[in-house]
Amino acid sequence: MSIFKRLRDLTLSNIYALIEKAEDPIKLTDQYIRDMQEDLEDAEKAVAAQIAIEKKFKQLYEEQAALVKKRDEQAHTAAQMQNIELARRALEEKKAAEQKMNEYKAGYDQNKAAADNLRSKLEEMRKQLAEMKNKRETLVARYNAAKAQAEINKSLAGFNTDSAAAGMKRMEEKMLQMEAQAEASNELLNGKGKSLDEEFAALGKDKEVEDELAALMKKYEQQQ
Numbered sequence: 001m002s003i004f005k006r007l008r009d010l011t012l013s014n015i016y017a018l019i020e021k022a023e024d025p026i027k028l029t030d031q032y033i034r035d036m037q038e039d040l041e042d043a044e045k046a047v048a049a050q051i052a053i054e055k056k057f058k059q060l061y062e063e064q065a066a067l068v069k070k071r072d073e074q075a076h077t078a079a080q081m082q083n084i085e086l087a088r089r090a091l092e093e094k095k096a097a098e099q100k101m102n103e104y105k106a107g108y109d110q111n112k113a114a115a116d117n118l119r120s121k122l123e124e125m126r127k128q129l130a131e132m133k134n135k136r137e138t139l140v141a142r143y144n145a146a147k148a149q150a151e152i153n154k155s156l157a158g159f160n161t162d163s164a165a166a167g168m169k170r171m172e173e174k175m176l177q178m179e180a181q182a183e184a185s186n187e188l189l190n191g192k193g194k195s196l197d198e199e200f201a202a203l204g205k206d207k208e209v210e211d212e213l214a215a216l217m218k219k220y221e222q223q224q
Helices: 012-021 025-080 084-157 161-192 196-223
Strands: none
Touching: 025 084
């Protein structure tokens, strides 16, 4: 017995409430849809069989109704021809046909009512199935949105802004340290890489500055 058959008496609103509480509402909804589809197929077969019975009774009823009319006309023809025996036989068969016609008419009316009832239920099942499929699309969208939100919340929960700021500060200090080391290394390389001529030239530049400074100081000493 399918899930839907066990819950056949529940309304769709009750089914939706169960789906909302399910751990995986999409899977449960898909199961309901499959079960409803199976029930719908069974109902379609039942309706088809009932319609066939309805049509059969209608055919039998119409055949007897036609026979009643025919025997009535034959009885009138025989009476006009003064053939009493033939008229009697026609009326007897007319009466028997009328009895069968009434029986078939009752059977036709009964089976037509049953077929109409099944048609109505079948249409209602189709509407419920369509509604369930529409509900599935809404559930999928809501489920995916909730899942994405949960993932975001999980990521945010593991993210510590204080530790991130502290980490960033340590990175900045590390970079400053690396930059200072690079600058110092560069100065050392520049100092070690000077040639002998460059060093003497540097000494000459220093002597020029010292000579100019001594002359400047001497000038102002003389003015005092």
